[in-house]
Structures are given as C-alpha cells and as structure tokens.
Amino acid sequence: MAEPLRIAVLASGRGSNLQALLDARRDDSCGFQIVGVFSDRAGAQALERARAAGVPAIALNPADHATREEFDAALCDAIDAVHPDLVVCAGYLRVLGDAAVQRHAGRIINIHPSLLPRFPGLRTHAQALAAGVAEHGASVHYVIPALDAGPVIAQARIRVLAGDTPVSLGARVLEREHPLLVACVHLIASGRVFQRGSVVFVDSRPRSEPLLLGADDQLIEPVDA
Ligand code: GRF
Secondary structure (H helix, E strand, C coil): CCCCEEEEEECCCCCHHHHHHHHHCCCHHHCEEEEEEEECCCCCHHHHHHHHCCCCEEECCHHHCCCHHHHHHHHHHHHHCCCCCEEEECCCCCCCCHHHHHHCCCCEEEEECCCCCCCCCCCHHHHHHHHCCCEEEEEEEECCCCCCCCCEEEEEEEECCCCCCHHHHHHHHHHHHHHHHHHHHHHHHCCCEEEECCEEEECCEECCCCEEECCCCCEECCCCC
C-alpha cells in the first residue's frame, strides 16, 4: 500500500476544520496523516487540538521577524522540515506571500467560506447577505499568489434562509466545511486530483466546474437546478 499522504495544516484560531481532519484520520483507511500543525498565534486553539491528538504543533511569532517575507520563509522552513506532500490552510489568517505559495505550488489548498469566485476576502457571510444571494457555502481551492483566486476543487452549498444573520449563516456553512475539507483531502490522498496552473484535473480530466459535496458527504458532479 502507498504511504499515507503527509499533511501539514496551517491554522490561526479555533481549528474546527483541523479537528475534522484529526477525527477523519482515526479511520485507518483514510490515506493521510497529519505531520504538523503550524500557527502564527501561540494561543491558537488549533495548536491545543493538535497536541491533544499527539501531532507536533508549532507557533511562529510574526513580531520576531523583520518582514513578512522573512516570517514566511521561517514558516516555510518549519513546514518543510516535516516533509509534507500537502499543505492545508484551514483558517490561517495571514496572507501567504508569493514566494511561500510558489514554494508549495500545486501542493497547497485553502478552505474559504463562500462559493468562490463570489465573496473572496473577509466577512464572507455578511457579504453574501448584503448581496441577497439565495445560495451560499464553502470552497476548497488550490492556493495561488492571488488571494482566494486559485482553481476550486469542490464546494458545499447551502440555502440562505429568511432571517439569517452572518452568525447563523456562518454556523451552517461551517457544518458543511468540515465534511467538504475531509472529502477533498481524501480525493487528493487517492491521487485522483491535481492542479495545473488555473485548472483542476480529476481522474486525468480538466474540470470546468468544481465538484459538489452531496448530502451523504461524498463529492459528486454538480447538477444545477
Ligand atoms: C473557516 O470558516 C474557514 O473557512 C476560514 O476560517 C474559518 C476557520 O475556522 N478560512 P476553524 O479555525 O477551522 O474553526
């Protein structure tokens, strides 16, 4: 059997997406292992979750570095010391500079709480409500230097309900983020998906649109209503 995919996770805060990956790993056939968790905040709950699960957890302080580039380089050195096959940004709140992204090109993904390309950046749930969309959700995409602009592997969609607030909407999106991230990591671990420039390939075929997370938490072809 092939060696399980080695994953490094970057997280700045709560770490519920990290926890979903840690929990999924309990299944022996999961095909991946988490070899390190890295944060820009020493107090991040994500680091506690990693340590509780017996995973090495490392915090680097941006204030200890003269420039963003120097911080990124130190972070990349720490990440690369655990020899990851894949870097997962799961609530990592600092923008990674171009050099850090290029260093892991094709091997770095991010989970973002909107249906990209709509609502990149911050406060995505408030953006979605202000735009009056009927559907919202989350995306897992490959990271490229442009923010939240890399090719999307898969999305989870939810309905926006009358009376939704950014908090209620965000809570329902987060519930779907967890199985979405786990499903995408499984797909990558299976070797069925890769990135070439702005295109995601699945089963050797370029995709024109992202896969969709189905009600059973499996990735399926999207069928537009
Ligand atoms: C998630 O909503 C994720 O999509 C975004 O930041 C949040 C992180 O949540 N990038 P958690 O730290 O995984 O609980």
